[in-house]
Every structure is written in C-alpha cells, then in structure tokens.
Amino acid sequence: MQLDLGSDPRTDILRRLQSALIAAFGRIVRPNDKRRVPEWVLVHGVIGAQTKTAASNASTDALLEEFGTWEAVADVCVDELEARLQRQTFPSVAAQRLKQCLKAIKDERGSVDLSHLSNLDLREAMAWLETLPGVARKNAAGVMNTSTFGRKAMVIDGHHRRIMQRMNIVPAKADTAKTYEALMPIVPPEWSAADMDEHHLLLKKLGQTYCRPRAPQCGQCPAREDCDTGQGRAG
Numbered sequence: 001m002q003l004d005l006g007s008d009p010r011t012d013i014l015r016r017l018q019s020a021l022i023a024a025f026g027r028i029v030r031p032n033d034k035r036r037v038p039e040w041v042l043v044h045g046v047i048g049a050q051t052k053t054a055a056s057n058a059s060t061d062a063l064l065e066e067f068g069t070w071e072a073v074a075d076v077c078v079d080e081l082e083a084r085l086q087r088q089t090f091p092s093v094a095a096q097r098l099k100q101c102l103k104a105i106k107d108e109r110g111s112v113d114l115s116h117l118s119n120l121d122l123r124e125a126m127a128w129l130e131t132l133p134g135v136a137r138k139n140a141a142g143v144m145n146t147s148t149f150g151r152k153a154m155v156i157d158g159h160h161r162r163i164m165q166r167m168n169i170v171p172a173k174a175d176t177a178k179t180y181e182a183l184m185p186i187v188p189p190e191w192s193a194a195d196m197d198e199h200h201l202l203l204k205k206l207g208q209t210y211c212r213p214r215a216p217q218c219g220q221c222p223a224r225e226d227c228d229t230g231q232g233r234a235g
Helices: 009-025 038-047 053-067 070-074 078-084 091-109 115-119 122-129 137-146 158-166 176-186 193-209 228-234
Strands: none
Touching: 009 176, 009 193, 038 053, 038 070, 038 091, 038 137, 053 070, 053 078, 070 091, 078 091, 115 122, 122 137, 137 176, 137 193, 158 176, 158 193, 158 228
C-alpha cells in the first residue's frame, strides 16, 4: 500500500509568500495584450544580459522595425548588429549571440519560427531552446511562460534565486537550472501560467526593495515570517 505523505510544506510556503507579496506590493499582472510572440521574447532574452528591461525592449523593437523580420536580422553582420545594440550593457556579446542564435534557428527550421514548440511537452520544448546559442534556463522559461505560449514554466532571475535560497526553499548556491528543477515540483498545482509569471515579478520586486544582495532589510520584509534568514537576523 502506498502511503499518502501529503503535499510538500514548501508548497504552502509559496502560497503564503504569494499572498504576502500581493498584500505588500499589489498585483503585478501581465495583460494578455502585452504578451509578445515567442520569437520576440527569445531575442529580448538573448541580448538582455545585465541590461534593464526597458533598454532591451527598445533594442528588440528597433531591430524588428528596421529590418522587418527576424530572418532579415539573422542576415545582418555582427558589426552592424553591435552598432544597433548600444543600449545593451554588452553590445558586442549581444550581437554575437543574437547572430548565432537566429542563424541556428533559421538553419534548422528554415525560418525564425518557434511555433513548433507549442506541440511539444514543456520539458522537451525547454530542452530544444537550450540547445540554441545564448539561451539558458531563464530565457527558455521566459519564452514558454511570458510569451503568447503562456505555458507553466517558472522564470528565475538572480533576485528570485537569492530569495529562494535565503528562505531555504532551494539548496544554498543552487544555480538557475537547479533552482528551477527544485521549484517546479512544488509550485501550487492550482497556479496558472499567469500566476507563475506574477510570482516571479513579485519576487523580483521583493529583491529590488527588501531582499537586497547586501544588507537585506529583513525587519520590514513581507516574506520574513517564512524566511530562515529573516528569522535568524531577527534573533
């Protein structure tokens, strides 16, 4: 006989955390009409390393406006791409990665089109994305979750990862991929893809305000009651 061991207690912590963050910051919901197509989200992620979201948004929109299609962008030489990516923190790296990524998709698919991913299991789709140059777990999850795909994949950035480690929900020093693998099985089953997106955005807000990399403000933190680090600092 198989015993019912109940749900993982970390699932309830995530539920309480979501409620506490909404109470502290309000709702942060991405409207459906603001969701971009998967190809746009992919490009945004490939060029966006250590760059503010607004700058990457502007760069991605400008590329598509100037060249018309991602296939045309794939044919632009690296030097020209770099000249158009000066908003990015690392324009040279962004240009190289973007060129390689778009070329890889075009060579395999015949065009820069990710529609085939909608027919794949989430894990299989993520694995395919991560074979592309410049695409790691955060970007792959972003394509699946925040685009018009709207799939249940948790996007994890540095803020998200740091908070989960401090709360002892994932192993200390877990990288993005290991944090993702630890979190996905314990996400509340009733959460939609939009709930998962909001959870990430709320944690990003928490990391930018109270749970800073240095000198976290644990006394005012809305996650403190369920945070091992916050409770330890309070003691």
